[in-house]
Amino acid sequence: MARSLGALVLVVGPSGVGKDTLIDGARIALENDKRFVFVRRVVTQAGDIELEEHDPLPPQDFAAAEAADRFCLAWDAHNLRYGLPISVDTDIALGKTVVASVSRHVVAEAMAKYPSCAVVLITAEISLRAQRLIARGRESREQVTSRLARESAAVPSGVDPIMIDNSGSLAIGVTAFVMALRAIAAQE
Numbered sequence: 001m002a003r004s005l006g007a008l009v010l011v012v013g014p015s016g017v018g019k020d021t022l023i024d025g026a027r028i029a030l031e032n033d034k035r036f037v038f039v040r041r042v043v044t045q046a047g048d049i050e051l052e053e054h055d056p057l058p059p060q061d062f063a064a065a066e067a068a069d070r071f072c073l074a075w076d077a078h079n080l081r082y083g084l085p086i087s088v089d090t091d092i093a094l095g096k097t098v099v100a101s102v103s104r105h106v107v108a109e110a111m112a113k114y115p116s117c118a119v120v121l122i123t124a125e126i127s128l129r130a131q132r133l134i135a136r137g138r139e140s141r142e143q144v145t146s147r148l149a150r151e152s153a154a155v156p157s158g159v160d161p162i163m164i165d166n167s168g169s170l171a172i173g174v175t176a177f178v179m180a181l182r183a184i185a186a187q188e
Contacts, residue, residue, distance in 0.1 A: 006035075006096040007184055008088065008114045012104050013122035014151045016129030018166045018173060019101045022122060025174030026099065026181060035185045037091045039100045042071070044081040054082075073113070075106040082106075092116070097185040108156045118184045120177070121161035128167055 011019050027038045043054040044062045057065065062081050066074050071083035084100055091098045092114065102110070111117045124132075126148060133144045155161050162180045166173040 005116055006092040006094065006098060007116035007118060007187070008092060008110060009097060009099045009181060009184055010107055010110055010117065010119045011099060011101045011122065012107065012119060012155060012161070013124075013166075014129065015147060016132040017122040017124040018132065018170075019122050021170065022164070022166060022173050022177045023099060023101055025170065026177050029174060029178050030181065035095075035097055036181065037096045037098045039084055039088055039091075039098055041101065042083045042085065073102070073106050073110055075103055075109075077103040077105055097181065099181065104155050107159060111159065116187075119155055119159055119161040120180055121155060121163050122173075122177075123163060123165050123167075125167045 011023060013019050023038060026036075030036045041054040042057050042062065042065070044059045045054075045056055059081065062083065065071065066081075066083065070086050072086050072088045074081065074083040076082070082103060084102070088098050088100070107119060111119075130144055130148060133139060133147065134141060139147065162184075164173065164176045164180060
């Protein structure tokens, strides 16, 4: 029997695995499939939109939006505040599969709030992640090494994510991600 509500797909993984790249590829591959919605995070940083998919918002405006309940989920990570817009709830109520890149810090809360929640964990070989992080140019080699050394598990214990290794070609990674999203949507 089909579910009446849509699903929230939480895309997680450590820095440099290519989460935003796979999400962009899936967005293009699924652009004519109206079952899918790709939501942009709101972040308290002005950042480079080309490098990271988010909508920047000054901290005071973010706090005001959060106080006005304009986010369905909000969390702290990397000394920033992140949020998903309340429109996620509407899309799920309309039966859509909503895809969002999030921090592992909000996974447990999201799974408790949304009964039809799936987690997709993107991984990649550590040497490839290091190359990608260095190529971004946001951190020195020493900072990249430190980042890679301190990262912990990508999801809370007890969560059984769909795993996608993004160490190969972009086409293979996007195909695997699209297949996972279609499988999740088919369960609705």
